[in-house]
Amino acid sequence: MARNIDIFKNQKGMITGAVIGLGKMGISHAAIIGANPLVNFVAVCDSSTLVLDAFKKFSTVKTYRNFKEMIDNESLDFVLVATPTRFHFPMVKYALENGLHVFCEKPFNLNSKDGEELVQLANSKSLINQVGYHNQFIGTFRELKRLLQADVLGDLVHFMGEAYGAVVTKEKGKTWRSNAEEGGGCLYDYASHVLNLIQEIIGNPVHSAGTKLKSIYSNDVEDAVYSTLSLDNGLSGLLSVNWSDNTYRKMSTTLTVIGKNGKISCDATEIKIYLKESNKKEGLDKGWTIKYITDFALPVNFYLRGEEYSAQIEHFVNCIITKKQGSYNTFEQGNNTDKVIEMIIANSKKN
Numbered sequence: 056m057a058r059n060i061d062i063f064k065n066q067k068g069m070i071t072g073a074v075i076g077l078g079k080m081g082i083s084h085a086a087i088i089g090a091n092p093l094v095n096f097v098a099v100c101d102s103s104t105l106v107l108d109a110f111k112k113f114s115t116v117k118t119y120r121n122f123k124e125m126i127d128n129e130s131l132d133f134v135l136v137a138t139p140t141r142f143h144f145p146m147v148k149y150a151l152e153n154g155l156h157v158f159c160e161k162p163f164n165l166n167s168k169d170g171e172e173l174v175q176l177a178n179s180k181s182l183i184n185q186v187g188y189h190n191q192f193i194g195t196f197r198e199l200k201r202l203l204q205a206d207v208l209g210d211l212v213h214f215m216g217e218a219y220g221a222v223v224t225k226e227k228g229k230t231w232r233s234n235a236e237e238g239g240g241c242l243y244d245y246a247s248h249v250l251n252l253i254q255e256i257i258g259n260p261v262h263s264a265g266t267k268l269k270s271i272y273s274n275d276v277e278d279a280v281y282s283t284l285s286l287d288n289g290l291s292g293l294l295s296v297n298w299s300d301n302t303y304r305k306m307s308t309t310l311t312v313i314g315k316n317g318k319i320s321c322d323a324t325e326i327k328i329y330l331k332e333s334n335k336k337e338g339l340d341k342g343w344t345i346k347y348i349t350d351f352a353l354p355v356n357f358y359l360r361g362e363e364y365s366a367q368i369e370h371f372v373n374c375i376i377t378k379k380q381g382s383y384n385t386f387e388q389g390n391n392t393d394k395v396i397e398m399i400i401a402n403s404k405k406n
Contacts, residue, residue: 069093069094069095069376070093070094070095070132070133070372070375070376071094071095071096071097071129071130071131071132071133072088072094072095072096072097072131072132072133072134072135073096073097073098073099073100073116073125073126073129073131073133073134073135074088074096074098074099074100074134074135074137075099075100075101075122075125075134075135075136075137075138075146076100076101076136076137076138076139076142076160077099077100077101077103077106077107077110077137078137078138080137080160080187081099081101081135081137081138082106083359083360083364084135084137084158084368085099086357086359087357087359087364087365087368088135088368088372089114089116090356090357091356091357091368091369091372092356093372093373093376094372096116097116097117097129097131098116098117098118098119098125098129098131099116099117099118099119100118100119100120100121100122100125101118101120102120104120107120117129122146122149123149126149126150126153126155127153131155132155132156132375133155133156133157133158133183133371133375134146134150134155134156134157134158135157135158135159135160135368136150136157136158136159136160137160137187138160139237139238139239140160140162140164140165140237140238140243141165141236141237141238143159143160143163143164143165144164144166144169144172144173147159147173148172148173148176151173151176151177151180151182152176154180154182155182156182156183156184156371156374156375157177157182157183157184157185158184158185158186158187158368158371159184159185159186159187159386159389160186160187161186161187161188161247161248161251161389161392162186162238162243162244162247162389162392162393162396163186163386163389163390163392163393164390164393165236165238165243165393166393167390167393167394167397170386170389170390170393171390173386173390174386174387174390177386183371183374183375183378183380183381184380184385184386185367185370185371185374185381185383185384185385185386186384186385186386186388186389186392187367187384188247188248188251188252188384188389188392189361189363189364189367190248190251190252190308190323190363191251191252191255191367191383191384192353192362192363192364192366192367192370192383193323193348193361193363194348194350194351194352194353195321195322195323195324195325195326195346195347195348195351196252196256196310196321196323197351198321198326198346198351199256199310199312199319199321199326200255200256202319202328202337203256203257203312203319205336205337207314207316207317207319207328207330207334207337207339208312208313208314208315208316208317208318208319209314209315209316209317210314210315211257211288211290211312211313211314212290212313212314212315213290213291213292213312213313214253214257214290214292214293214310214311214312214313215292215293215294215295215309215310215311216249216250216252216253216284216292216293216294216295216296216309216310216311217249217294217295217296217307217308217309217310217311218245218246218248218249218296218297218298218306218307218308218309219296219297219298219300219302219303219306219307220245220297220298220300220303220305220306220307221298221299221300221301221302221303221304221305222241222244222245222298222299222306223271223272223273223278223298223299224272224299224301225272226272226273226274227272234275234276235275235276239275239276240268240273240276240277241268241276241277241278241279241280241296241297241298241299242268242277242280242296242396242399242400243396244298245280245296245298245306246280246294246296246396246399247392247396248306248308249294249296249308249310250294250392250395250396250399251384251388251389251392252308252310253284253286253292253294253310254388254391254392254395255388256310257286257288257290257292257310257312258286258287258288258290259286259287259391259395260284260285260286260287260395260398261285261286261287261398262284262285262398263282263283263284263285263395263398263399263402264282264283264285264402265281265282265283265402265406266280266281266282266283266399266402266403266406267279267280267281267282267403267406268280268400268403269281271297271299272299278297278298278299279296279297279298279299280294280295280296280297280399281293281294281295281296282294282399282402282403294399307322307323308322308323309321309322310322316330316331316332317329317330317331323348323361323363324347324348325345325346325347325348326345326346326351327343327344327345328343328344328345328346329342329343329344330342330344353366355369356369367383367384370383
């Protein structure tokens, strides 16, 4: 990532961008693109006058309350959409129709038919598109994918995708996360990360069985998701996600893959590899080998919350500059994840 930016280091402001939605992720994205030497960050859009007043006071970017007005009035190359999910479709569609490259936060949409329309629109206009599944830019997960492609485990037997965290740990007032119609709930907001990793690293889920969507503290959405998944390569495994687990300080995501030759367990900080026999080609001994994120972290020019957040934006920016769609987190891939979510919901209704 950093090397690509160095190529253009004397051309600051090559592309012009804006952010729609200034919640937690929107503020983070604003900070990241504001620090990017290739981006002229010119505008933000949000419904909160409090947040917009802060931008007016402490920055030079223009502020808007209407995203169409912003897109119509500003000369933009791209927008980052970081609003609740139910707003994604109209905002992304309007940006694409106006010839803008789009980075959209996850999950992509609440309806995969809407997603299909956006995929076709982006492709027909040759516009760079990306969905914000930041785990794809964590080096340990990339290493897991590489090792599986190198057939280190031999024939695969089983997998497990897990995520736990303390997001909803008591009954409390409603927010968009407690509203399924806005994209709230553990499945869309939390489990989507795990499903996207499974899809891109192990295989695409094509069938779900025994799904349970469990409410623990929430009244209108699920707080935990459990399902058996079958992949397009014939492998089966388990999905276990719970955002009401207060034994975790923050979200912890793990993929475990078992094969005839051994086992790999991977999270955002380390990758643990167990082999029945040594693999000289990969330099892996018999038994356990543990490697850490410090060996695999992607280089970035600006660090905020984790290198993966900056890395994904730098990737998006570089794709715009080079006029070449990247292979990470395209709209099509994001929409595939939405289809898996819909499949899981359909199975849960049978149970």
